[in-house]
Amino acid sequence: MSESDKYPAESDRRRFVKGVVGGAALAGVGTAGSVTVNSLTSAAGAGGGQTTAMAIENTGGPAPRGMPQIPVEITDDGFLRGKWPEVTTETQQGVEIQVAKEDMPGGVTYSGEWFQYCGLEGYENIEPNYESDNIFRASSTGYDWQTEEYEAGEKVRADSFENYKEWGNGIGEAGVGKPISATWRSQDANNTIPVVVIRSELIEEAAKDNEWLQASTENGFIAWLNVCTHFCCVPGYKTTEDSASYGAENGVYCPCHQSTYDPFSIVETIFVANPRPDD
Template sequence: MSDSDKYPSDSGRRRFVKGVVGGAALAGVGTTGAAAINSATTSPGAGGGATQAYAIENTGGPAPRGMPQIPVEIDSDGFIKGVWPEVKTENQGGIEVTVASTEDYKGTGVTYSSEWFQYCGVESYEGIQPDYESDNYFLSDSGAYEWQSETYSAGDRLNINDFSDYTEWGNGIGRAGLGKPATGTWRSQDSEDTIPIQIIRSPLIEEAAQDNEWLAASTDQGVIAWLNKCTHFCCVPGYKQAADAAKFGAENDVYCQCHQSVYDPFSVVQTLFTARPRPHSGE
């Protein structure tokens, strides 16, 4: 693969909610192909298989697809939480299993499920079990940004009021004013495994949500969030965290320093992938 294939130059585009990547290919899967998919995902666990999710777009490097979006809500006190799908029991192959899935999420026609996050080993994390007890608030980690480490201690809830300068914020990497970021964890209280997330409050998201049904339903006050696990080798990328991101045209994007994958947090796309099954609780 040539360098130009791996690391395309920054086009400066900002796109919002495009069609399904690979959807036509899935529609064309016949009996043989469907059997192959099922065989590849058969497990004593639950869920998995061909999954359609919304994600921040992968625009460069070796990552095969974008990182899955986490729908966001902000409570009356300004604290930011990730919405977890509805927990219910279904009969799958004669076995009762607990799943987390919301059909027609807020009237968008989108099925939002925990399968969006079942990759990179995250499917085995305690917090991805549908009935894991969590208030779903985003908690600050040690803080990847100076402003964040000065404002929060690890474990504090992220609050919208601390993002009030989101239309001006900058840290010397790329353009200022695109949005104000923070890093944190989700559904990881009292768990050995930490689910890393990143959020940005951005005027670009705020504007796009005004005439886009999915973004209006899945973002709040310009805040967008995603599971921060690179879909390549499961590293943890960062928005405006690496000075060398400019070498790969990623100074205004989410950049993974490990293998130079690039994601556009302002371009939300539908993506198709094979989610990995969750192990049964207690396995």
């Protein structure tokens, strides 16, 4: 990457979107660079096994790969929803099981197996047929702006992010992206699935020439499962000043073991998803 690309004059800040997948194939050149593949291999199991997922890139620390992306859409009444794959039945290792899987633009097969790690494979709300409206709901704790605007469990509205081009909280640069800490598919469930949703100009710009991002983001909104792939901790985007010591003041930082992630770099990851208990 040239210095002029890394620090464009018009923004006077680093261009974070890099390595995202473009076109109809995953093994090609994205909008700003080659696809990165983070991989981890081990024995496969029924209902799990080797899985290819799209994730926010792991950029440092002990985490083996990025955290899986959740495709976002805005409902007709203005709420943010995380898309869940279509549910079908298929045979794996001679056994018929339900799977949540569908082909999406950009040559991506979106699957519920993306989220089957760190014990989440045992959650009822990761089951393919779990009934949910899939709308993101505000967490009980989070950023100052969200705790002022939302009660825990309230549906997240797209119009809450109108100042996303200016928002800042004193950590890193202002205007990079406005976040909310939320839950997904967790209404009336025994377990909570933690997510982060961000609206950013960087995502809007990247999606212009990228089939996958056009299909998995909307109006600059992007989301991911916020469970660190190293030791299952919950990282933070712009939540601690310590992140600057690890170059993650404008990214995601896990304070437990210092893993870092770039939410504006979407990469292909290959890992072994854990089988669901009932499988």
